[in-house]
Amino acid sequence: MTTIESIAYAFPARCLTNQELKQTYPDWDFERLEKRAGVFTRHVAAETETALDLAVRACEQLAQQDRLHADEIDALIFCTQSPDHIMPPNSCILHGALELNPNVLAFDITLACSGYIYGLQLADSLIRSGVAERVLLATADTYTRYIHPGDRATRSLFGDGGAVSIIVESQNARGIRDIRCGTAGTQYKKFIIPAGGMRMPRSASSARETIDHSGNVRTEEHIKMDGLGVLSFFNATVPCSVKETLTQNGLSIDEVDLFVFHQASQVVLDTLRTAMGIPPGKMVYDLAEVGNLVSASIPVALSRAFERGQAKPGQLALLCGFGVGLSWGTALVDL
Template identity: 45%
Template sequence: MQNHAQLTAIAYHLPQATLTNDALAQELGEWSAQKIFDKTGIAERHIAAADETASDLAFHAAEKLFSEHAIERDGIDFLILCTQAPDHFLPSSACVLQQRLRLPTSCGALDINLGCSGYVYALAMAKGLIEAGIRKQVLILTADTYSKFINPRDRSVRTLFGDAAAASLVSGGATQQGLGPFVLGTDGSGAKNLIVPAGAMRLPRSAATAVESEDASGNWRSQDDLFMDGAEIVQFTLGAVPRTMQELLDAAGKTLDDIDHVIFHQANKFMLDALRRKIRIPEAKFVIEIDTVGNTVSSTIPIAIARARQSGRIRPGDTALLLGFGVGYSWGGTLAHL
């Protein structure tokens, strides 16, 4: 009997420290706490400690998954870690986590370097591994610590991003209602619009890359810091997301009426509201779960699913359209029976 990949469990972990809008308003000036919330839909975001890495957050998310859902770690036979903040250039942080999580040595493990679309890409990889008969249970860990890339005086990104990790289990099952189809895409011409320019092989960090400058909007950053061209990102998103969603529905032979929930990458409330209006998605179907976590990059979709499940909004058997988009440019969408 063929195995069909199913998303069977999700857990997430947030670092202890929080950064509230009140604290940001005091630090940055000009923008009040209410103005920050009105622009972003975010009231607070969690921030990793100085000595806390993305793999630390991923470890705690995985341990929560195992304990909360009674999952045997010996049954995990592949680990995918999606992060843009690895512990080292090498080795792969997934390999380190295999040992730290006490997964069997027969478990494959790898990192993928993707941001806001990374969760959907990881689901696609897991589906391929399972339905090709290569593996039976895939653990997907998404974890990012963008706060470590952000200049404290850059309100254009500091108000948005929070640190977090999520753990998802994809397993083989008999039912054909699982994951898919998938629509994936890339446009590297937009790479420069969401980037940390310095720090790797193309432009190693140096005294020159650490020099800060002020942009026209009063934000400060250096080449060592995260840069986002907000206007270009909005333009890309408003074009790519509606097109990808329609391609996905067409590939599945469905319409929006057949979908219980639409869960986009939780970029910010302004972006999500603009997308919902443009695509004409009913508010009752549209999930926004960002107010106390912020934009957690690769973890926004699984965190939104988990929080909507906890509130009772998502019920067993519901169908969700998942769509991630952002850094790369990269985008991906799928349907998931939850």
């Protein structure tokens, strides 16, 4: 059995508040946006600041706390959809920045909101197979770079941030009990940036602005999210994934101490909590000050839950991420 030994996180210095957005967009219905998104401020990366920078700063925090030793890491996984370059991968650059040993396995994965659970699955598999003993899992994104300023649906929701976790073999038979992941590739268009890859290179055409029926301004080079479609899909999928994971482990909702879902939005979390009958006190909400942090959402929410005393050592937690792909993953973890 493996366990999450440590987590650290980092945010950009700049904060963008709803009050600032109101000054720029006085016609937006912020009362409705705040109620549905649950976000009042979010961190926004500076022009020269990247997801890699955030991961490096999070690693520096762990090192300062004497919880990260470069010579002990033997695998590095970096999950991001906003890498520094098309090539090389962020994992290799982070490897160099941390001066890790040359025999360290390092690679990127490009998932988004399900990325932390997928990363845990990979780290767990590497350790169980004997390939690695200590895995550094970095999850960081600067999604605000992909958002059109006039798209209130995404502008009001997403923030930038990064987290790093160290996964090791458990020494006390407590840790990651189970992980289950899933994919619905036929639904990929529900959450997509159409242009910028090899299928649709950027062009004058892809940069042309359009306005949808709700008044959101976008181009083919920005995030296009079918909010209702995504919500409907995961309202049907996530409860089933959670129920399957609990059933396969002989557990009920009542026997889980803490639920840390991807912090998608207030309405998503409220809907899932109600659908599954989760007591409010067991549900982690961490949107108001940071927004939707994509791949960093779950580790940041879990770490901040520890900071405010909602999460405690010895608890049984259920972690669940879902998003781009469409993809999802659920993990049972002893804290």
